[in-house]
Amino acid sequence: MKGPFTDSRQDGQRGGTGTARFVAVKAAEAAASIVLVIVLGFFLFRLLPGDPIAFMARDRPTDPGQIAELRDRLGLDKPILAQFGNYFLGLFQGDFGESYLERRPVLDMIGERLWPTVLLVGSATVLAVAIGLWLGIRAAWRRDSLFDRAQTGIALTLWSVPQFWLGLLLLVATGGLFPSRGMHSPDAAPGFLPQTLDVLHHLILPCLTLLAVFYAQYMLVMRSSLLGEMNADYLVTARAKGLREDLVRRRHAVPNALLPTVTLVFMQFGMVVSGAVTVEAVFSWPGLGQLTYDALHGPDLPVLQGVFVVLAGAVVLMNLLAELLYRVLDPRVRTG
Amino acid sequence: MGYVRRVCTIAAVGTLGVLPTAGIAAAQQHAQQPAPEPAQPKVLRVALTTGIDHLNPFTASLAASTQVGRFIYEFLTIPSAEKAAAAPALAESWRISPDKLTWTFKIRQGAKWSDGQPITAKDPAFTFNRMLTDETARTANGNYVANFASVTAPDDATLVIRTKTVQATMDLLDVPIVPEHIWAPIKDLTAPETDTVPVVGVDDGPYRLTEYKQNEYLKFAANKGYWRGAPKVDELQLLVFKDVESAVNALKQGEVDVLNRLTPTQFDALKDRPDIATNQAPGRRYNEITLNFGVQNAQNQPIGNGNPVLKDIRLRQAIAQTIDPKTVVDKVMGGYGQLGGGVIPPIYQAYHWDPPPDQARGFDLAKANAALDAAGYRKGGDGLRTEPGGARLELRLTGHANRGFDQRVAQYVSGWLHDIGISVKQELVSDEELNDRTNAGNYDLAISGYATNPDPDYALSLHTCAARPNAQGKGGTTDTFFCDPQYDQLYAQQLAETDPAARAGYVKRAQARLSSQAVNVVLDYDNALEAYRSDRFSSFGKQPQPDGPILEQTGYWGVYGAVPAVARSGDSAANTGLWIVLGVVAAVALFGSGYTLGRRRAIPMDDRE
Numbered sequence: 001m002k003g004p005f006t007d008s009r010q011d012g013q014r015g016g017t018g019t020a021r022f023v024a025v026k027a028a029e030a031a032a033s034i035v036l037v038i039v040l041g042f043f044l045f046r047l048l049p050g051d052p053i054a055f056m057a058r059d060r061p062t063d064p065g066q067i068a069e070l071r072d073r074l075g076l077d078k079p080i081l082a083q084f085g086n087y088f089l090g091l092f093q094g095d096f097g098e099s100y101l102e103r104r105p106v107l108d109m110i111g112e113r114l115w116p117t118v119l120l121v122g123s124a125t126v127l128a129v130a131i132g133l134w135l136g137i138r139a140a141w142r143r144d145s146l147f148d149r150a151q152t153g154i155a156l157t158l159w160s161v162p163q164f165w166l167g168l169l170l171l172v173a174t175g176g177l178f179p180s181r182g183m184h185s186p187d188a189a190p191g192f193l194p195q196t197l198d199v200l201h202h203l204i205l206p207c208l209t210l211l212a213v214f215y216a217q218y219m220l221v222m223r224s225s226l227l228g229e230m231n232a233d234y235l236v237t238a239r240a241k242g243l244r245e246d247l248v249r250r251r252h253a254v255p256n257a258l259l260p261t262v263t264l265v266f267m268q269f270g271m272v273v274s275g276a277v278t279v280e281a282v283f284s285w286p287g288l289g290q291l292t293y294d295a296l297h298g299p300d301l302p303v304l305q306g307v308f309v310v311l312a313g314a315v316v317l318m319n320l321l322a323e324l325l326y327r328v329l330d331p332r333v334r335t336g
Numbered sequence: 337m338g339y340v341r342r343v344c345t346i347a348a349v350g351t352l353g354v355l356p357t358a359g360i361a362a363a364q365q366h367a368q369q370p371a372p373e374p375a376q377p378k379v380l381r382v383a384l385t386t387g388i389d390h391l392n393p394f395t396a397s398l399a400a401s402t403q404v405g406r407f408i409y410e411f412l413t414i415p416s417a418e419k420a421a422a423a424p425a426l427a428e429s430w431r432i433s434p435d436k437l438t439w440t441f442k443i444r445q446g447a448k449w450s451d452g453q454p455i456t457a458k459d460p461a462f463t464f465n466r467m468l469t470d471e472t473a474r475t476a477n478g479n480y481v482a483n484f485a486s487v488t489a490p491d492d493a494t495l496v497i498r499t500k501t502v503q504a505t506m507d508l509l510d511v512p513i514v515p516e517h518i519w520a521p522i523k524d525l526t527a528p529e530t531d532t533v534p535v536v537g538v539d540d541g542p543y544r545l546t547e548y549k550q551n552e553y554l555k556f557a558a559n560k561g562y563w564r565g566a567p568k569v570d571e572l573q574l575l576v577f578k579d580v581e582s583a584v585n586a587l588k589q590g591e592v593d594v595l596n597r598l599t600p601t602q603f604d605a606l607k608d609r610p611d612i613a614t615n616q617a618p619g620r621r622y623n624e625i626t627l628n629f630g631v632q633n634a635q636n637q638p639i640g641n642g643n644p645v646l647k648d649i650r651l652r653q654a655i656a657q658t659i660d661p662k663t664v665v666d667k668v669m670g671g672y673g674q675l676g677g678g679v680i681p682p683i684y685q686a687y688h689w690d691p692p693p694d695q696a697r698g699f700d701l702a703k704a705n706a707a708l709d710a711a712g713y714r715k716g717g718d719g720l721r722t723e724p725g726g727a728r729l730e731l732r733l734t735g736h737a738n739r740g741f742d743q744r745v746a747q748y749v750s751g752w753l754h755d756i757g758i759s760v761k762q763e764l765v766s767d768e769e770l771n772d773r774t775n776a777g778n779y780d781l782a783i784s785g786y787a788t789n790p791d792p793d794y795a796l797s798l799h800t801c802a803a804r805p806n807a808q809g810k811g812g813t814t815d816t817f818f819c820d821p822q823y824d825q826l827y828a829q830q831l832a833e834t835d836p837a838a839r840a841g842y843v844k845r846a847q848a849r850l851s852s853q854a855v856n857v858v859l860d861y862d863n864a865l866e867a868y869r870s871d872r873f874s875s876f877g878k879q880p881q882p883d884g885p886i887l888e889q890t891g892y893w894g895v896y897g898a899v900p901a902v903a904r905s906g907d908s909a910a911n912t913g914l915w916i917v918l919g920v921v922a923a924v925a926l927f928g929s930g931y932t933l934g935r936r937r938a939i940p941m942d943d944r945e
Binding site for chain 1: 471553
């Protein structure tokens with residue numbers, strides 16, 4: 001005998017279990033992806049040409065004894081499967097190996113570079129999301145207007161401009177108003193406030209460069225997403241209720257159009273650490289991008305592997321969060 | 337649901353909030369820049385375009401890191417400013433025993449480490465003994481002590497080193513001497529603390545390390561008690577630049593005072609500026625084309641897939657005669673290089689070898705053609721020759737795809753070889769791929785090159801039998817795969833010869849022997865292209881004098897000899913620009929907040945949620 005109350009309680013229970021299972025399945029998928037990334041990362045980088053020891057000994061007097069010692073110390077004598085086994089087990093103990101070039105733990109090197117990159121790319125992304133969404137909404141609402149065409153044109157142009165070129169252009173154009181390198185000035189006064197201001201001063205140009213390139217995709221996605229909602233019936237209803245155009249846009253159209261953008265934003269956040277290789281090189285910003293750039297020249301395999309695992313891990317994690325968040329934000333996904 | 341607008345407003349206000357603070361920071365920095373008053377410290381800012389791996393002098397291997405070691409540590413002896421020849425430093429003098437196996441150094445007395453402890457012979461003894469007993473301590477300079485039998489300090493002023501065999505490099509051991517009282521308690525030389533100021537900052541060179549921000553900059557203070565006399569600048573800063581173009585821009589804008597490793601284009605662009613002086617100096621790197629003469633590994637087994645036709649020395653010599661170093665210097669290097677001879681560049685004059693007129697091949701296509709005709713390489717109707725076996729004479733030429741020098745040299749060489757009937761297939765590849773190919777002997781002709789040291793041993797050792805890789809393709813650092821008993825004997829003789837003139841004789845004969853076998857053609861020696869702010873510095877110490885480089889040297893003479901210019905221009909122009917920026921930022925901030933507030937007010941009350 002089933003009553004309406006029983007049904008709803010069962011639905012509720014089923015819903016709860018469903019969410020838990022959904023989270024568990026997604027987390028397991030993410031974990032599997034990360035393991036795959038580790039395996040791929042190890043063997044993929046082994047395909048790169050170049051002998052790390054020859055790289056380390058380049059342009060330096062090195063006798064065969066030293067070279068043999070190095071090879072032994074870095075474990076390059078062992079069969080590749082044994083090397084992989086050591087690497088894989090090491091990862092679980094937080095040991096990402098030792099850099100060929102600097103001969104320091106890779107995890108330390110990544111740790112040092114993570115914060116500058118998160119600061120640079122993170123702040124550029126936050127600003128790019130804000131500005132991109134705002135401009136995208138305006139452009140869509142006034143589609144085919146001069147504003148829309150101009151904004152779309154500017155966004156497409158900036159999106160296709162090479163980042164390093166834009167960075168160099170900004171460096172020259174600002175004529176020394178902002179520092180051209182690094183994150184700290186050796187002349188900055190000690191103390192929290194002067195040091196913070198010094199970092200902000202250094203942050204402006206690289207952040208502006210990234211912002212100019214980043215905001216375009218948010219703007220264009222938001223614009224097209226909102227255009228898709230423009231002729232929906234609920235907007236006609238809202239207008240029929242006598243709401244001002246401004247409020248129709250803000251309270252009805254935008255929240256619905258925002259959903260696909262949320263996924264994009266989260267997926268892009270996963271890329272936060274990887275998106276700045278060239279900009280970091282132009283502005284000598286001491287982040288992960290620069291570390292990757294240097295490591296590629298070797299190739300410094302342990303560093304490349306480490307960065308690869310961290311970056312891919314971040315993307316996997318952010319995708320997982322995006323999927324979970326989407327489920328929370330959009331009831332249709334839950335019920336479907 | 338106005339959250340989008342709120343987010344945007346917060347972000348916009350946040351951005352506008354950040355910009356003025358940055359402006360303040362800019363103002364602060366400009367305010368802190370040294371003004372013309374004599375009381376202000378004189379700062380020398382050097383752009384560092386290569387990386388730093390370690391400060392720890394036992395493990396620091398990269399060029400910039402070893403340079404830091406030179407600034408802060410005294411060596412037993414150093415290459416002199418005048419000729420880059422062995423000169424006194426920590427050791428005032430030295431003598432060699434009659435059997436040439438015992439070296440006795442007299443250590444300078446009265447000098448102190450930066451923490452006030454006296455410097456004695458026990459410090460160099462500790463440094464070398466640590467290298468003999470600790471594998472990590474041999475990381476950077478292990479080759480210098482490989483032949484040491486013992487190192488002792490019988491008293492505070494005497495250091496005695498015994499070698500197993502005669503070692504000619506003993507008067508220029510490129511090893512920074514560290515204080516025993518700081519380093520002896522450190523058991524693990526890979527520990528991160530060995531890269532910190534408290535450890536490395538106890539030093540005795542012309543500059544003292546005071547601050548190190550990894551991957552960003554290093555700061556040094558002038559050592560006022562330095563035995564040669566205090567440097568004329570008060571503070572030295574090495575600023576890390578990952579991009580030479582950004583560094584050039586920083587030089588133009590006065591953010592740095594001196595930089596090197598310029599490309600000819602950048603160098604030319606800086607030449608006409610009144611506030612910048614340029615320095616074109618002989619460099620210590622040679623560029624070459626190596627010929628695969630049928631290379632073998634250390635076990636004398638043939639390796640690689642080189643065209644066997646190059647085993648014919650007549651063909652190799654004809655090819656060498658077809659390559660014109662003058663065109664390479666003039667057209668490819670834009671004149672910023674010196675004509676090639678032996679593998680020791682002319683900057684090290686005592687050891688440099690140029691072929692005497694009777695041995696010089698000269699660039700002569702007609703002679704090369706005639707020699708190939710005589711050797712039986714017949715020319716077909718298409719102007720291309722065939723090998724004696726009947727196959728078309730075609731060679732592969734490999735080089736760096738990303739290097740303009742290689743691209744242009746490949747074009748010229750292909751043209752020249754075509755003129756003597758040899759078809760060339762260009763294979764320009766990535767650095768790693770090129771490394772792999774040349775290590776494995778998988779090339780016919782390869783564009784290569786090495787940087788050399790004041791001591792000729794390293795450049796010569798690259799062509800000895802022992803430098804060839806083992807059967808696994810590993811173990812050696814050979815340049816040409818050359819293996820010739822006559823060359824090896826000359827190499828051994830120069831290494832065992834302690835009389836400079838006699839040693840130079842062997843070094844030159846070794847180069848002549850290498851050249852005669854046409855296993856490589858030295859194209860040119862790159863010039864070191866540097867530039868500095870002449871409005872801030874009137875001169876720098878050059879090595880060798882008078883025309884050597886400022887930064888690309890094996891010593892500290894460049895920065896030690898920096899002389900600040902008398903007057904400096906003010907920063908008024910930059911400050912005007914700063915005020916304009918601050919004004920624009922303030923106007924945008926006012927407008928932005930006014931607009932936002934205005935919009936909020938414009939929404940009628942009953943529309944608000």
